[in-house]
Amino acid sequence: MENMSYLPFSRRCAVFLATRTGLDHEKEIILAYIIEVLVINLLNICLALLLGYSLGVLPGTVACLVTAFFFRHTAGGAHSNSPWRCGLVTMTVFPIIALLGSYLSYLRQPYIDLIAAASVLICLLKLLQSAPVDSPAAPIISPLRRKKLKIASLMVLLAVVLVLAFLRQSPWPYAQQVQLCLALTVLWISLMLSSYGHRILAWIDGIAIKKERAGRR
Amino acid sequence: MKYRIFGFVVTLLLLLANIASAAPCSVSQYQTAVPESLRR
Numbered sequence: 001m002e003n004m005s006y007l008p009f010s011r012r013c014a015v016f017l018a019t020r021t022g023l024d025h026e027k028e029i030i031l032a033y034i035i036e037v038l039v040i041n042l043l044n045i046c047l048a049l050l051l052g053y054s055l056g057v058l059p060g061t062v063a064c065l066v067t068a069f070f071f072r073h074t075a076g077g078a079h080s081n082s083p084w085r086c087g088l089v090t091m092t093v094f095p096i097i098a099l100l101g102s103y104l105s106y107l108r109q110p111y112i113d114l115i116a117a118a119s120v121l122i123c124l125l126k127l128l129q130s131a132p133v134d135s136p137a138a139p140i141i142s143p144l145r146r147k148k149l150k151i152a153s154l155m156v157l158l159a160v161v162l163v164l165a166f167l168r169q170s171p172w173p174y175a176q177q178v179q180l181c182l183a184l185t186v187l188w189i190s191l192m193l194s195s196y197g198h199r200i201l202a203w204i205d206g207i208a209i210k211k212e213r214a215g216r217r
Numbered sequence: 218m219k220y221r222i223f224g225f226v227v228t229l230l231l232l233l234a235n236i237a238s239a240a241p242c243s244v245s246q247y248q249t250a251v252p253e254s255l256r257r
Contacts, residue, residue: 017226017227017230018227020219020220020223021220021223026252026254029252029254030230030231030234030254030255031227031230031231033237033238033251033255034231034233034234037237038233040247040249072240072242073240074240076240076242077242079242079247079248080247081247082247083247083249085247086247087247134242135242137248137249137250138238138248138249138250138251138256141256141257142257
């Protein structure tokens with residue numbers, strides 16, 4: 001039997017549900033896994049939206065989260081070792097990208113087009129080169145699944161290009177801001193697919209470990 | 218009645234686990250370890 005390396009709250013909920021319904025240990029582990037996935041992601045999304053709302057960039061934050069959701073589900077990317085450090089990164093990065101998008105939205109359309117085109121091109125190269133990027137916690141075993149995920153990630157990029165083209169013609173007041181948010185999120189996704197993204201998250205993990213050790217002394 | 222509700226919740230969660238395990242990662246920067254039985 002494999003060990004349950006999940007957070008205490010998800011283990012407790014899984015044990016409770018498994019006991020009530022008479023499930024075996026294997027199903028109990030699956031329950032702990034999905035409870036942890038749902039709670040961590042919902043918490044991260046809610047905190048990111050709350051921060052985006054308080055910074056006055058809610059539409060941009062929503063656009064960033066939706067784009068990141070589809071890319072992360074197909075292309076994968078770098079990961080942090082701790083759910084709390086990951087939460088801090090997720091809840092701050094997307095509202096900051098949205099804030100940057102709102103500042104840059106005062107640029108003229110040709111400059112916005114240039115940023116969008118460069119972001120899409122960089123992402124296309126990274127997807128062709130590296131996607132899907134898996135992690136030891138969720139390895140991609142099947143080569144067929146790997147191929148399907150790569151195609152799916154390219155389809156997501158195509159959808160982003162279509163949305164960017166639609167927003168370019170749109171009279172919506174937030175169109176330029178959302179356009180830039182999409183472009184900057186695509187750049188962030190490209191960074192997370194690269195070795196630099198892995199190094200950044202490893203560095204963030206390293207800071208926290210040093211502090212924890214210092215705290216114990 | 219309680220057993221039915223718990224049964225429904227558990228079935229729904231197991232279905233979601235199957236769907237979630239199909240993706241290489243979720244929206245956040247942390248990857249919860251996928252159980253051996255769901256790895257593919």
